[in-house]
Amino acid sequence: MTSDSGREGIPAATIIIFRNAPDGAAPEVLMTVRSRELTFAGGMAVFPGGRVDPADYALGETVAAKAGLSPDEAAHQIAAVRETLEETGLALGLKGDITAASATAARAMLAETGALAPVLDAFGWQLDLAQITPFARWFPKNENIARVYDTRFYLANLGTGDVDVSIDHAENTRLFWTSAQGALDAAARGEIKLIFPTRRNLERLALFASYEEARAQAEAIPVRTIMPQVVEEGGQSWLTILGDAGYPVTAELLENVARG
Numbered sequence: 001m002t003s004d005s006g007r008e009g010i011p012a013a014t015i016i017i018f019r020n021a022p023d024g025a026a027p028e029v030l031m032t033v034r035s036r037e038l039t040f041a042g043g044m045a046v047f048p049g050g051r052v053d054p055a056d057y058a059l060g061e062t063v064a065a066k067a068g069l070s071p072d073e074a075a076h077q078i079a080a081v082r083e084t085l086e087e088t089g090l091a092l093g094l095k096g097d098i099t100a101a102s103a104t105a106a107r108a109m110l111a112e113t114g115a116l117a118p119v120l121d122a123f124g125w126q127l128d129l130a131q132i133t134p135f136a137r138w139f140p141k142n143e144n145i146a147r148v149y150d151t152r153f154y155l156a157n158l159g160t161g162d163v164d165v166s167i168d169h170a171e172n173t174r175l176f177w178t179s180a181q182g183a184l185d186a187a188a189r190g191e192i193k194l195i196f197p198t199r200r201n202l203e204r205l206a207l208f209a210s211y212e213e214a215r216a217q218a219e220a221i222p223v224r225t226i227m228p229q230v231v232e233e234g235g236q237s238w239l240t241i242l243g244d245a246g247y248p249v250t251a252e253l254l255e256n257v258a259r260g
Helices: 054-067 071-088 100-113 117-123 180-188 196-205 211-220
Strands: 010-019 028-034 049-051 133-138 149-157 172-179 229-233 236-240 251-253
Touching: 010 071, 028 071, 028 180, 049 071, 054 071, 054 117, 071 100, 071 149, 100 117, 133 196, 133 211, 149 211, 172 180, 180 196
Parallel strands: 010 149
Antiparallel strands: 010 028, 010 049, 028 172, 133 149, 229 236, 236 251
16 A cells, blocks of 8 residues: 555546336446456446546536536536446436437447537537536545546436446446345355445445435535545554445455455
């Protein structure tokens, strides 16, 4: 572990997408299993997302004032929208004449252009960032890992459970819906693997009986940057996080931690 206070992270955005469970049970969230070939979190189950691109910042500059956001925050939310369409085929955070067919066509165009702005122009869509709620921010700057992301997490809601998603055949190998507790149980059985931030966020999400409960907590607790720290206790090393940021579990034995 290091303590490089000047270390910069790669700006990134991740979106936690809710849907109603078909049987009325706990809400489900969408997760993706990343390709084992990827440098960061290869083979791990995570939420859809990725780095903030220059085109996201450019678009953020043009829409920030109207959305009531800083250009930087707008860029991160735009990245979340773009990555969701790119990785899953879902058109979230957007408004206009959006159908399954147009979302598929827009996804194909996004794959060609690599930027959201020309897609919006081509399909006559607009951003609707009010659909997205800031949830958390994780920046493991003190961890000795090769690639450090400064990641903002957002919440969004599909409502209905009757939605088709498909992998992008580039960064992920599987998309699946699961309750937060179901994902934790699957990890305990060895069916999926979770990195430290994903596990902590799933534990937090498992507290909620609905998307509305999750959003209410997110709005009640100001987003603070979580920078995990190692502490020694009882002769053992623990990776710890803030104790007042809404997380029910704030420490894990370092020897058990899976990193990116």
